[in-house]
Amino acid sequence: MAAAFDDMRTLAAALADLRRAEVDRATRQELIAFQLGELDRAELKPGEDEQLAAMRQVFASAERVEQLCAERYATLYESDQAVLAQLGSVWRRVGELAALEPRFQPYLEARESIKSQLEDLAMFLRRYADTIEASPERLQQIETRLALLERLKRKYGPTLADAMDRRDRLRREIDDLEGK
DSSP states (O other): OHHHHHHHHHHHHHHHHHHHHHHHHHHHHHHHHHHHHHHHHHTOOTTHHHHHHHHHHHHHTHHHHHHHHHHHHIIIIISTTOHHHHHHHHHHHHHHHHHHOGGGHHHHHTHHHHHHHHHHHHHHHHHHHHHOOOOHHHHHHHHHHHHHHHHHHHHHOSSHHHHHHHHHHHHHHHHHHHTO
16 A cells, blocks of 8 residues: 555656646747747848948938038039049140150059049949938838847847847747647
8 A cells, every 4th residue: 555655646746747847848838939929020130230230320420421422423523623524634644754754654554444443433422322311210210120139139149140040949949849
């Protein structure tokens, strides 16, 4: 009778352990589901935090960026003293110098490349200034997204890549817990 009673207590303890393990497993599944949902809803993209930080910098100083682009474009292309307009005179003088001193010849040979690079820069400045929108709404969207990413990085890893790795590990763990 005593042996049967000991066996019953052992089985009762084992049953209690199994029930606790099941509760712990269910609790862990709920926690993982919550964390995974939070990470999935964020739709994290590699390097997104860095890109958004750069965009925030540009949008926060959009008016200054537009002004600088417009000024430099004018300096290169539109003003009375435009650099590209004055290059013809510079290259004529360099040509005269090359006729007198051969060491000026490589600079003369590079003139088309230099002119092309300056024209490319002028066009880039013009196009870039046209793409900048001093939109408080867009800046707010960027700030909100960055705040979310920072919160997730604090919670799930020091970097966005760490948070993404955590999401992937949680997916595997919940699959294991659910027996998939």
